[in-house]
Amino acid sequence: MQVTIDPGSGFCFGVDRAIQLAMAELETGNPVYCLGEMVHNKVQMDQLKAKGLKVITVADLPQLKVQKLMVRAHGEPPETFQLMKDLGITTLDATCPIVTKLQRKINTVFTAGLPFDSQVVIYGKSGHAEVAGLNGNAGNGAIIVSNEMDFEKIDFSKPIQLFSQTTMDAEGYRILGAAIKHRMTEIGNTDLVIHKSVCRQVSGRSPALRSFAAEHDVIIFIGGNNSANGAYLFSVCKSINENSFYISHIEDIDIKWFQKSKSVGITGATSTPAWLIEEVAAFIKEL
Numbered sequence: 001m002q003v004t005i006d007p008g009s010g011f012c013f014g015v016d017r018a019i020q021l022a023m024a025e026l027e028t029g030n031p032v033y034c035l036g037e038m039v040h041n042k043v044q045m046d047q048l049k050a051k052g053l054k055v056i057t058v059a060d061l062p063q064l065k066v067q068k069l070m071v072r073a074h075g076e077p078p079e080t081f082q083l084m085k086d087l088g089i090t091t092l093d094a095t096c097p098i099v100t101k102l103q104r105k106i107n108t109v110f111t112a113g114l115p116f117d118s119q120v121v122i123y124g125k126s127g128h129a130e131v132a133g134l135n136g137n138a139g140n141g142a143i144i145v146s147n148e149m150d151f152e153k154i155d156f157s158k159p160i161q162l163f164s165q166t167t168m169d170a171e172g173y174r175i176l177g178a179a180i181k182h183r184m185t186e187i188g189n190t191d192l193v194i195h196k197s198v199c200r201q202v203s204g205r206s207p208a209l210r211s212f213a214a215e216h217d218v219i220i221f222i223g224g225n226n227s228a229n230g231a232y233l234f235s236v237c238k239s240i241n242e243n244s245f246y247i248s249h250i251e252d253i254d255i256k257w258f259q260k261s262k263s264v265g266i267t268g269a270t271s272t273p274a275w276l277i278e279e280v281a282a283f284i285k286e287l
Helices: 013-026 042-050 058-064 078-086 097-116 131-134 148-153 170-186 205-214 228-239 276-286
Strands: 003-005 032-035 053-056 068-071 088-094 119-123 144-145 160-164 193-196 218-222 244-247 261-269
Touching: 003 148, 003 276, 013 032, 013 042, 013 097, 032 058, 042 053, 042 144, 053 244, 058 078, 068 144, 078 131, 088 205, 097 131, 097 160, 119 131, 144 148, 148 170, 160 170, 205 228, 205 261, 218 228, 218 276, 228 244, 228 261, 261 276
Parallel strands: 003 261, 032 053, 032 068, 068 088, 119 144, 119 160, 160 193, 218 244, 218 261
Antiparallel strands: none
16 A cells, blocks of 8 residues: 655644744743644644643733743734733744735735725634734724625725735635625725735645545545644545545544555645654554
């Protein structure tokens, strides 16, 4: 049985950069405090915590008296950075550069649109850490939508500046943008700007995954239980190959999945570390 690792799997650039920054700081022997989980993968988080990483929330800051704090790749809203400054906390900013650029663009557009009662609409997951940071750069007044059922929040008679969470599906964003444009056109409003804000590394994985899933008898997808990106990318695999299985660690594997298989493809979410993918591949080879 041939076991192949998807060459496009593993951490995205932003997450890899954040992990490397955390590991370098942990190697100094000092504990590293991080606002929220650095990555939506329990196995990777357990490894980091074992080395000294401590996950906290913004509410913990005043009483903890933290001297140095890491901001993860998802980013934070401006008020969080202001609070850290007020408390005299040194910031290790691991915000993904792509997210930082998007935050600045949203802030610029939001400020310029205030006199015109323009709406900032963000296609993303409500409550997601990245979305909270993006919304903070729009004065916490952005309209968050995940599908057309959320359109009741939008006033289609007013100008709209449309953005997307960087990890959302590019095709889903295109379809949602077209639906908003249609609703506005129906009432004679053409004041819509759709910004390119989906990460190319993430959006480019879908076509490659479809090809990868079709090439193998069985697909093993590795991701965290709370990874939205993992859930979406797994659905891409499942739509092509019914013999696709989602696991978080080796213990989830069932040998029955491979009984009539000649080839197995191993892949994962952008929050899944390469070392875990390699461990799973080695384990399956031993079976």
